[in-house]
Amino acid sequence: MLVSWAAVGGVALVELGMAVTPGPNMIHLASRSIGQGTRAGLTALAGTAAGFLVYLVAATLGLAALFAAVPAAFVAVKVAGAVYLGYLAWQMLRPGGRSVFDPAEVAPVRPRRLFAMGLVTNLLNPKIAVLYAALLPQFIDPARPLWPQFLVLGGVQVVVGVSVNGLVVLGAGRLAGLLRGRPRALRAQRWVSGSMLAGFAVKLAFERQPAS
Template sequence: MLVSWAAVLGVALVELGMALTPGPNMVHLAARSISQGTRAGLVALSGTAVGFVVYLAAAAFGLAALFAAVPAAFLVVKTAGAVYLGYLAWQMLRPGGRSAFDPAEVAPIRPARLFGMGLVTNLLNPKIALLYAAILPQFIDASKPVWSQFLVLGAVQIVVGVTVNGLVVVSAGRLAGFLRTRPLAMRVQRWVSGTVLAGFAVKLAVERQPAA
């Protein structure tokens, strides 16, 4: 078998955990869905999905190899990612912080721009960059065709990521309405999400470079 079920499950669980943790994609998609409707959210999600494919192509053609050739690059990406995730955690945990499901109002925009913003938001998302560049390679078996394994495991990540983000899009309005009428539930959601983000930032900060 080209890719073990353990690797498939591992990537699926990692992506599930990351997708459920509020970050740029969730915040952007939730804001668009709540302010402009589910259809707008789905258009933005299509841009997000294309961003996943771009990362998959880059990884399959040697993004992970960069870290083997330039070890300092891994340290830079890891540090930047940890700082960024820590910043997101602080934005949720600080006094007056906002939940992903209580975003500031955003002005309606055209479908083409919705798609472009979804794409750019995902391409600039450090969580996804780190997933493909530093985490996904840990599930690769060097004794088998690496390129093919990246395609399979990347496809698993995309399916899980798009599914979770799709659920965010279609449920954001209802969930936001539910939470806004229950301030305690909103605070609990914000604190739980912020704590998870902070934990992931710490974990990333102490992460060792994957073996070549």
């Protein structure tokens, strides 16, 4: 077997935890689905999926090796990711913060631009960069062929990430409609999501570099 079931389960749980906490991808997809419709959200989701694949290819070609050769690069990504996740948590938890399901209105854009925006948003998403560069390598077994493990575990991440984001696209409009009339529910969703983001920020700040 190319990878252990423990590694598959670990990657799936990590990605699930990161995917269900609001970040750039969820905010972008929810706002597009609510403001422009489900078809627009699915088009943006296709761009998001393409961004996942770009990271997967980069990891397979040796992204993790960079951090073994240049430890300072790992620290830089880790600190930047922790700060950014902390910023997202503050945006949720601060007085007057907004829920991801109560987004500001967005101007309609064409499908090609929707795809490109989904792609770029994901490529610039530090949660995904940190996942592939710092967290995924921790599930790699050095005694087994490396690139097949990255392909399999990266594929698990893509499936989980696209599935969760797909549910966001399909349910954002309906959920936003339900929550808008329930300010307490919106506030609770905001606090739960913000607390989870803050937890990920703290965890990432103390993450150790995987052994080479």
